[in-house]
Amino acid sequence: MSTKTTNEFGGEFGGITLLGKAHSLSALFIVLLRAAIGGMILFAGLGKVTEWPFDAAGYLANVDPASPVSGLYASMASMPALMEVVNVVVPVTQVLIGVALIAGAFVRLAALGGALQMTMFYLGGWSGDAMALFDSTLIYAVVFLTVAAFGAGRVLGLDAYIERLNVGGQALVERVPKLRYVLG
Numbered sequence: 001m002s003t004k005t006t007n008e009f010g011g012e013f014g015g016i017t018l019l020g021k022a023h024s025l026s027a028l029f030i031v032l033l034r035a036a037i038g039g040m041i042l043f044a045g046l047g048k049v050t051e052w053p054f055d056a057a058g059y060l061a062n063v064d065p066a067s068p069v070s071g072l073y074a075s076m077a078s079m080p081a082l083m084e085v086v087n088v089v090v091p092v093t094q095v096l097i098g099v100a101l102i103a104g105a106f107v108r109l110a111a112l113g114g115a116l117q118m119t120m121f122y123l124g125g126w127s128g129d130a131m132a133l134f135d136s137t138l139i140y141a142v143v144f145l146t147v148a149a150f151g152a153g154r155v156l157g158l159d160a161y162i163e164r165l166n167v168g169g170q171a172l173v174e175r176v177p178k179l180r181y182v183l184g
Contacts, residue, residue: 027155034101034152037143041114042098048091056090057083059124066128073124093117101147104157109182111148115141151184159183 007026010019048054060077063070076082093113100110118141125137153159163183165172173179 030147030150030152031104031156033143034104034107034147034155034157037114037140037147038098038101038110040098040140041094041117042102045091045094045096045098049095054087054091055083056086060086063124064127067123067126069120069123069126090117101152104153104155104159105162106182107151107153107157107159108148108184111144111152115144115148118144148184153184 007022008019009022010017012018057077060073060083063073067073076086094117097110097114097117100106101114118137122135122137122141125135151159154163163171163173163179167175173183
């Protein structure tokens with residue numbers, strides 16, 4: 001038999017107090033959201049790895065001139081040494097982010113990495129068209145941030161276990177409080 005508790009959340013932003021109550025299915029849905037966004041980025045990374053060699057230079061060099069990052073991305077594409085790093089970092093981090101989110105380990109760190117990548121892709125895809133303002137990469141970035149904000153790794157995830165690890169007679173997060181920023 002399960003015990004029902006009220007799951008309230010909220011905060012103050014810009015002088016406005018926001019309060020809410022989570023539905024009893026919220027924990028299930030946050031796990032599904034974490035797994036879905038984790039699977040999305042995992043398979044994006046695996047696709048790049050299986051089609052090796054991956055090359056981001058074409059994408060970076062052909063960003064719409066209306067994008068606020070077109071000059072930066074074109075400059076990056078023209079630097080072979082940088083592209084060698086980018087061509088490894090993008091697929092590897094996508095795979096690591098996906099695995100971490102699916103396992104529920106270091107969720108806040110992984111979700112922040114996913115949101116950062118999606119924001120960079122969003123800016124690269126910016127065309128100046130108002131209709132494209134809310135494209136999928138922006139939505140993905142918001143989903144990653146939502147997963148991080150809700151501490152989704154604590155629900156059927158390894159973060160709950162990692163936080164409770166006993167190190168020197170103390171829970172790991174009590175011994176190293178800064179871990180709370182990457183776990184959750």
